[in-house]
Amino acid sequence: MTAVIELENLVIQLGSRIILDRLTGSLSGRCIGLLGPNGSGKSTLINTLLGFYRPLQGSARIFGKEVQTHLRELRATIGYMPESDAFIADMSGVHFVRYMAEISGLPPSEAMERAHEAFFYVGLGEARYRKLGTYSLGMKQLAKLAQAIAHGPRLILLDEPTNGLDPEARARMLELVQEIRDTSQVQVLISSHLLRDIEDCCDQVLILKDGRIAALCNLEEERKSNLKFLELEVSQGNGFVESVEALGCECATFGAGRLKVVLPDHIDLRHLYRLADEHSVQIRRMNYRRDSLEDIFLKAMSTGAPPPVSAGSTNGRL
Amino acid sequence: MAVYKRTYKAYSGPLTPSWSRFTVLSRYGFQTLFQSRPFTAFTVLCLIPFLAGLAFIYVVNNASVQAILNVRFGQTPIINNAWFMTFLGIEAFMTFILTAWSAPGMISRDFANHSVQLYLSRPLSRAEYLAGKVSVLAALLSLTTWVPALILFIVEATLHGNGWWWQNLWMAGSIVIASLMWIAVVSLLAMALAVWVRWRIAATALMLGTFFVLPGVGGVMDAILRTNWGMLFNITYDLSAVWGHLFRLDDAARHAGGFDRVPLWSAWGTLLAVCAISLWILVRRLKAREVERS
Numbered sequence: 213m214t215a216v217i218e219l220e221n222l223v224i225q226l227g228s229r230i231i232l233d234r235l236t237g238s239l240s241g242r243c244i245g246l247l248g249p250n251g252s253g254k255s256t257l258i259n260t261l262l263g264f265y266r267p268l269q270g271s272a273r274i275f276g277k278e279v280q281t282h283l284r285e286l287r288a289t290i291g292y293m294p295e296s297d298a299f300i301a302d303m304s305g306v307h308f309v310r311y312m313a314e315i316s317g318l319p320p321s322e323a324m325e326r327a328h329e330a331f332f333y334v335g336l337g338e339a340r341y342r343k344l345g346t347y348s349l350g351m352k353q354l355a356k357l358a359q360a361i362a363h364g365p366r367l368i369l370l371d372e373p374t375n376g377l378d379p380e381a382r383a384r385m386l387e388l389v390q391e392i393r394d395t396s397q398v399q400v401l402i403s404s405h406l407l408r409d410i411e412d413c414c415d416q417v418l419i420l421k422d423g424r425i426a427a428l429c430n431l432e433e434e435r436k437s438n439l440k441f442l443e444l445e446v447s448q449g450n451g452f453v454e455s456v457e458a459l460g461c462e463c464a465t466f467g468a469g470r471l472k473v474v475l476p477d478h479i480d481l482r483h484l485y486r487l488a489d490e491h492s493v494q495i496r497r498m499n500y501r502r503d504s505l506e507d508i509f510l511k512a513m514s515t516g517a518p519p520p521v522s523a524g525s526t527n528g529r530l
Numbered sequence: 531m532a533v534y535k536r537t538y539k540a541y542s543g544p545l546t547p548s549w550s551r552f553t554v555l556s557r558y559g560f561q562t563l564f565q566s567r568p569f570t571a572f573t574v575l576c577l578i579p580f581l582a583g584l585a586f587i588y589v590v591n592n593a594s595v596q597a598i599l600n601v602r603f604g605q606t607p608i609i610n611n612a613w614f615m616t617f618l619g620i621e622a623f624m625t626f627i628l629t630a631w632s633a634p635g636m637i638s639r640d641f642a643n644h645s646v647q648l649y650l651s652r653p654l655s656r657a658e659y660l661a662g663k664v665s666v667l668a669a670l671l672s673l674t675t676w677v678p679a680l681i682l683f684i685v686e687a688t689l690h691g692n693g694w695w696w697q698n699l700w701m702a703g704s705i706v707i708a709s710l711m712w713i714a715v716v717s718l719l720a721m722a723l724a725v726w727v728r729w730r731i732a733a734t735a736l737m738l739g740t741f742f743v744l745p746g747v748g749g750v751m752d753a754i755l756r757t758n759w760g761m762l763f764n765i766t767y768d769l770s771a772v773w774g775h776l777f778r779l780d781d782a783a784r785h786a787g788g789f790d791r792v793p794l795w796s797a798w799g800t801l802l803a804v805c806a807i808s809l810w811i812l813v814r815r816l817k818a819r820e821v822e823r824s
Contacts, residue, residue, distance in 0.1 A: 255821075262651050264820045284548065284653045292651040298644045314554045315652045317545035326541065333538065359648065364541025397540040 214276075215240045216367060216399045217261065221270035224253075224260055224423075231256045233423045234270070239401070241416025241430070243393040246403040247509060248420035254403040255295065257420070258369050261401075262292060274367060288317055291360035295371040295403075297352060299359075301345030306331055308344055309359045316363035323362070330358040334388060350381035357388065361398075368392065370402045374409050382409075389413050411505040419512045426512035431505065442484075444471040445497035452491040459483055469496070551654050555662025556669070563632050563666070572631070573674070576624040580678035583617050587682060591689035609686045611701055615777040618679055618705065622712050622769075625671045626741065632670070633720030634733035637663050641728050646819035656816045660721075667717040676709035704776040712769060714805050719765075722808035725815040741765060758791040762800045771797040 217239040224232040232253045246254050259265050260272055263283040272279045274286050300308055306327045313323035331340040334354040339347065344355060353373065360368055373389065374382045390413055393400050404410055410417055411431070419427040446452065446469045453471065457463050462474040473484075481498075488495050564570050589595050590608055640646050649659055683702055687695040719740065724733040748763030761767050767788075774789040784790050 259821045264650070284655075287651060288545075288653045290651070292648070294644075294647050294651075296644050296647075298648050300639060300643050300645055302639070311554070311558055312648060312652070314546075315551055315649060315654055317548070317551065317653060318541065319544060319546055322541075322543050329539075361538060364539065366540065392538045395538045397538065 215273075216244065216275065217401070218273040218276070219270070220273070222260070222267055222272055223269035224256055224265050225268040226256075226265070230268075231423050232260065235423075235425055236270075237418065237425055237428045239416060239418060239428075241399075241414060241432075242396070243389070243400045243402065243414045243416070245410030245414035245417040245431075246401060246420070247405065247407065247410055247417055247505075248426070249405060249513070252420040253423040254405075254420055255371055256423075258292075258371055258401070258403055261369065262290065263287065288363075289366040291363065291365035291368040291398075293356045293360040293368070293370045293373055295375060299344040299352065299355060302343055304341050305336060305344055305347070305355050305358070306340040309355070309362045312359040313362040316365075318363055326362045326364070327358075330362040331355075333361070334358045335384065349376050350378065350384075353377060353381070353385060354388075357385070361392065366398055368398055368400045370400065372404055373402060374404065374406060386412050407505050407509055417505065417508070419509060421513060427508060429508060434508070440475045440477075441500060442471075442473045442475065443497075443499040444473060444484075444495060445469050446471065446488065447494040447496065450491070452487060452493045455487045455491065456484065459487070548653065551652075552658040552662035552665070555649075555659065556665045559636055559663065559666035560669075563636075563670075569631060572628065573670070576621065576628060576674040577678065579617065579620045579624065580674075580682070583678075583682050584685060587686050587689060591686070609690070611698075611704070611777040612779065612783065614679060614683065614701060614705060615708075615773055615779070617682065618675060618708060618712075618773070619770075621675045621678070625674050625712070626716060628670065628674065629667060629716045629720050630734050630737045633667055633717060634724040634730045634737070636666060636724075637721050638724040638728050638730045638733055641725055641815070641819060642730075644819075646816060647821065650816075650820050656813060656820075659816065660812055663721065664717050667720070668713055671713040671717065672709070675712065676706050679705045679709065701777070704778070708773045708776045711772065711801065715765065715769065715801055718805050718808035718812070722811040725812055759796075761792050762796055765801070765804065768797040768800045772801060 215238040219235040219237050219239075222232055222235040223230060235257070246257065248254050256265065260267065261274060261279060263279050263286070266280060275289070277286055279286060300311075303311070306324075309330055310320075310323045310327035313326050314320060318326060328337075328340065331337055334357050336351060336354050336358065339351060344352065347355060353375070357370070357373065360370070370389065374385050377385060386409060389400060389402065392398055393413065400413070402410060402413060415432045416430050417427070418425065448469055453463055453465060456471075456473060459479050460476045461479060464472045466472070485495070487493075564573075587609055589599065589601070590603055596602060640649070646659075650656065654662075680702060683698075683705060687698070720733070720737050723736045723740070724730070727733050727736060745764035745767065748760030750760070751763070752758060752760035770787065771784075771789040771792065771794060774784045774787060775794055779787070779789070781790070
């Protein structure tokens with residue numbers, strides 16, 4: 213997959229403090245999660261991608277183009293939803309989104325049409341003529357999303373999109389992000405400190421700690437690899453375990469029909485079902501052990517030195 | 531795409547030219563300003579001196595109307611450099627009120643609502659953002675200063691005849707330069723104060739203070755230190771001194787107006803410094819707001 217964002221030894225210094233320290237990595241997911249505790253450099257990375265900070269050293273590229281040298285061109289292809297409240301209180305929602313779309317380069321009539329569409333898309337169609345200052349927090353977040361997508365960007369940067377939202381609004385926001393991701397017309401980068409948000413939406417995650425990369429892993433591959441490690445509970449059946457081992461699986465038995473099985477690459481669940489059928493064994497319980505994003509995150513945070521990882525290469529084991 | 535098809539769709543249609551993006555800010559700025567009826571009414575009011583000037587020029591150049599009105603202006607030319615400078619002075623006062631009214635709201639609401647980062651995350655530079663905002667004021671103030679003054683100049687040249695046009699052509703340049711100088715000073719200063727204090731009412735108060743309180747401070751300084759340099763704190767005085775030079779007032783007139791109390795270069799220097807400092811504040815504040823967090 214083509215890289216969306218490439219970081220090469222990126223160093224950002226603000227004042228005398230190094231905020232991002234030698235970040236190197238390639239992000240190519242359809243939806244990329246940017247995780248890290250407060251102050252880890254998530255927003256600084258987003259601001260660097262928007263060209264607001266000039267690297268002291270190294271570079272950042274979006275769609276293969278250097279951010280600092282193709283700033284204007286890249287900004288036209290990016291939609292940005294900032295973390296803080298950002299709108300014009302005495303403008304109506306649709307007027308504001310139209311205004312922003314026009315600044316992004318859409319002709320007035322197209323901008324108006326897209327603004328209406330964006331408002332209906334995020335579910336604020338009925339409130340689009342109300343002034344933004346009268347919106348609730350959840351509505352303001354959705355309006356910010358509308359302004360980020362109205363001009364049809366190729367990359368959307370969402371900085372803490374679910375901040376301050378109630379559970380219902382949060383679910384709605386995540387649902388929208390997933391829908392946008394699944395259209396395959398745009399790539400999304402979400403910065404959040406909420407693991408659940410990232411886990412629900414993202415297929416790749418970059419974890420920052422103290423301005424350095426603590427982990428960079430492909431969640432899709434992580435999920436696939438976890439499928440290979442099974443915990444089974446079966447009725448007693450002669451020869452089942454031996455047959456499973458004969459397939460090339462590693463098995464460990466724990467009595468009372470409990471098994472732990474590691475499947476090799478060429479074996480999948482269908483083979484086990486077939487064997488169970490042949491041996492008249494009931495599979496009463498089957499779990500695949502899965503490293504949750506929380507496990508990955510906690511491991512990354514507890515690791516002292518940042519591991520030099522690349523997408524998909526480590527399967528999330530740090 | 532119809533609104534009922536609620537799905538995300540990338541945009542692949544035409545785009546406006548890259549250089550023209552700042553004009554979007556100007557257009558929206560004008561729309562916002564003229565949504566206010568009192569503001570629209572006052573803008574129209576600013577044109578009353580122009581209409582009065584037009585009528586006056588007509589009367590001065592028309593003997594039969596003078597006879598009807600029973601007035602005589604004699605042989606001394608009345609529509610001259612001093613007349614145009616006075617006209618611009620009246621318009622400048624009106625436009626000062628216009629600026630104090632409109633400028634703070636134009637930029638401080640972007641700051642108050644943290645929306646600067648949304649503008650600048652788009653293909654719009656800080657300079658273009660400022661150009662978009664300043665152009666609203668520049669256009670508005672132009673329409674109430676040098677544009678009507680030039681129209682009066684042309685009308686006078688047409689009615690007067692006898693080579694008046696060629697003899698006074700330099701005055702057209704003076705009208706434009708003097709007006710642009712005023713527009714630059716007042717717009718940049720108003721915007722810089724607006725981004726500095728963020729609160730619209732405070733920005734307007736500060737603007738009034740700069741023009742009406744600061745000269746008082748300068749006067750006190752002059753009285754205590756027995757000097758004239760305190761006059762430089764009076765932006766209106768600085769402008770008048772420069773205008774007096776641009777409109778080629780003779781020494782007697784300049785002395786009578788008190789425009790020779792500080793050297794001309796210091797008045798120019800003060801005005802340029804005000805513009806430069808205002809611009810510096812604007813750029814600096816804008817840069818800080820790019821990456822604002824709540």
